[in-house]
Amino acid sequence: MPAAPTPLTRLIAPRTALASCVRAILVRDTTACAPLPPAQRLNRFPAVPMCSIIWTVTGEVEAAAPGLSLPDVRMPPALFGGPRSYPLVSYNPGPVHSFVVMFYPAALHALTGIAMGPMLDQFRPFDDLFDAEWQALSQAVLAAPSDEARVALVEHFLAPRWQLARQQDDQPGSAI
Helix, strand or coil, X not given: CCCCCCCEEEEECCCHHHCCCEEEEEEEECCCXXXXXXXXXXXXXXXXXXXXXXXXXXXXXXXXXXXXXXXXXXXXCEEEECCCCCCEEEXXXXXXXXXXXXXXXXXXXXXXXXXXXXXXCCEEEHHHCCCHHHHHHHHHHHHCCCHHHHHHHXXXXXXXXXXXXXXXHCCCCCCC
């Protein structure tokens, strides 16, 4: 009898042109394996200076520790997480497939105009913060057929915007 599939966890480096914008892409997929015991359904968000966009492609994520600014413990499918000054834990009540893009805060600010200071220790619904172009990306990421397609969508979306932001940063008197 073959062994049951194990949960998939991947850390994906961004393409070189985005390395100063995106720190990493993370994938966690437990949908193809046997149900995990409760202790293995915990997601630990460490204190980090990066911010992130978290897409829950399949399944659900719930708050398991204080610190979320959402009115409900159940998180929406697309979520923005600001830089963290303390760790946080979330919980998956069942199988889940998450896709996370971690950004350098100054880079995401340059791309969106969103001030990162007020986002410290905050999780917010994605749709409350991002404009229509970003929301279209979000819908495409959630609908994509694979993680490889999600990576390609995100990188294709970010590459020209990051190149433009960096060119504008080269102008006198500006800084990312």
